[in-house]
Amino acid sequence: xxxxxxxxxxxxxxxxxxxxxxxxxxxxxxxxxxxxxxxxxxxxxxxxxxxxxxxxxxxxxxxxxxxxxxxxxxxxxxxxxxxxxxxxxxxxxxxxxxxxxxxxxxxxxxxxxxxxxxxxxxxxxxxxxxxxxxxxxxxxxxxxxxxxxxxxxxxxxxxxxxxxxxxxxxxxxxxxxxxxxxxxxxxxxxxxxxxxxxxxxxxxxxxxxxxxxxxxxxxxxxxxxxxxxxxxxxxxxxxxxxxxxxxxxxxxxxxxxxxxxxxxxxxxxxxxxxxxxxxxxxxxxxxxxxxxxxxxxxxxxxxxxxxxxxxxxxxxxxxxxxxxxxxxxxxxxxxxxxxxxxxxxxxxxxxxxxxxxxxxxxxxxxxxxxxxxxxxxxxxxxxxxxxxxxxxxxxxxxxxxxxxxxxxxxxxxxxxxxxxxxxxxxxxxx
Numbered sequence: 001x002x003x004x005x006x007x008x009x010x011x012x013x014x015x016x017x018x019x020x021x022x023x024x025x026x027x028x029x030x031x032x033x034x035x036x037x038x039x040x041x042x043x044x045x046x047x048x049x050x051x052x053x054x055x056x057x058x059x060x061x062x063x064x065x066x067x068x069x070x071x072x073x074x075x076x077x078x079x080x081x082x083x084x085x086x087x088x089x090x091x092x093x094x095x096x097x098x099x100x101x102x103x104x105x106x107x108x109x110x111x112x113x114x115x116x117x118x119x120x121x122x123x124x125x126x127x128x129x130x131x132x133x134x135x136x137x138x139x140x141x142x143x144x145x146x147x148x149x150x151x152x153x154x155x156x157x158x159x160x161x162x163x164x165x166x167x168x169x170x171x172x173x174x175x176x177x178x179x180x181x182x183x184x185x186x187x188x189x190x191x192x193x194x195x196x197x198x199x200x201x202x203x204x205x206x207x208x209x210x211x212x213x214x215x216x217x218x219x220x221x222x223x224x225x226x227x228x229x230x231x232x233x234x235x236x237x238x239x240x241x242x243x244x245x246x247x248x249x250x251x252x253x254x255x256x257x258x259x260x261x262x263x264x265x266x267x268x269x270x271x272x273x274x275x276x277x278x279x280x281x282x283x284x285x286x287x288x289x290x291x292x293x294x295x296x297x298x299x300x301x302x303x304x305x306x307x308x309x310x311x312x313x314x315x316x317x318x319x320x321x322x323x324x325x326x327x328x329x330x331x332x333x334x335x336x337x338x339x340x341x342x343x344x345x346x347x348x349x350x351x352x353x354x355x356x357x358x359x360x361x362x363x364x365x366x367x368x369x370x371x372x373x374x375x376x377x378x379x380x381x382x383x384x385x386x387x388x389x390x391x392x393x394x395x396x397x398x399x400x401x402x403x404x405x406x407x408x409x410x411x412x413x414x415x416x417x418x419x420x421x422x423x424x425x426x427x428x429x430x
Contacts, residue, residue: 075112166370200321236283390424
């Protein structure tokens with residue numbers, strides 16, 4: 001399961017170890033500072049929106065990031081998810097005294113995000129990715145700091161909304177920290193510093209792999225509407241997840257982007273399909289993708305991901321240069337400048353990102369990760385567009401795409417569009 005997965009009905013094993021990582025957005029209470037306590041010593045009230053495993057873990061990380069914070073409000077589409085999350089958080093002994101979510105501050109339904117944001121100072125956003133633009137826009141409008149879980153959109157119109165909101169956040173001096181957690185791992189940062197300082201020479205090629213088994217499925221109950229069924233099993237519907245190349249593999253794509261100094265590729269040619277997860281319960285997502293990105297300077301990045309039970313697992317990333325090779329996941333360089341990370345002490349990237357956010361809020365030194373979180377999301381979306389259509393897609397084509405995956409209504413309806421499984425050469429690039 002993705003290290004940043006907001007999916008599981010209860011905290012994942014990794015989340016339970018850390019009980020950590022989602023996203024903070026600071027909001028104002030009546031009579032309080034409009035800029036969400038920037039540079040203040042006041043107590044901060046935290047709200048969680050999206051109460052799956054990822055959100056539950058994020059809430060714990062946020063509570064541990066600052067001595068004077070309190071979980072004050074929670075929101076989710078479903079009350080059972082919210083109550084399970086709250087129960088799991090209350091089991092963490094070190095969080096005693098930091099949780100005060102009374103029944104009247106537990107909100108459910110499609111508008112829960114507004115009710116939470118209006119109640120608190122810091123908001124953690126960990127719903128399924130489709131809702132990210134809507135939630136980020138409202139939080140920025142209300143003057144909140146943000147911790148934004150990945151990916152930040154499932155289509156180009158949503159990503160353009162995120163870009164506009166990030167610019168407004170910068171103008172308001174709001175902190176915006178991304179859930180692309182590897183950027184906050186000390187070992188990774190040290191490795192990329194060496195790459196960017198020339199230890200492997202000029203980059204000639206990149207390779208990233210995210211091959212795992214299948215993930216969870218919550219089944220189907222007769223009383224569920226089609227909307228509820230899809231939202232409870234959101235991984236398998238591209239309008240909610242962006243497909244697994246966006247929901248999970250984005251971590252690998254982000255490391256490729258990071259290696260290239262956050263310069264966007266010129267184009268991508270991708271393929272993919274579903275040869276194992278063919279049951280209708282898996283919606284319309286693919287179970288594998290293979291993509292080749294090309295940068296203007298001639299560097300190519302080779303990307304592979306799959307989710308298939310019974311297959312070998314491989315999560316690895318490499319940067320190849322004229323002087324050596326960097327194994328990014330192992331924090332090691334082979335070649336002329338041989339090196340290996342040997343740092344000591346805690347290096348929990350989930351906790352590190354929340355520590356950075358709250359330090360920025362307290363010191364009024366805003367962080368804005370908008371640029372790379374938008375670009376990494378676009379890397380995933382453009383490869384999905386290419387694989388679904390069978391066409392080579394340029395960065396500009398992907399960014400300007402008009403394909404909007406928004407459903408006809410946010411309501412517990414049974415009539416939802418059925419795009420079918422994409423067929424390369426038949427499915428059009430929009």
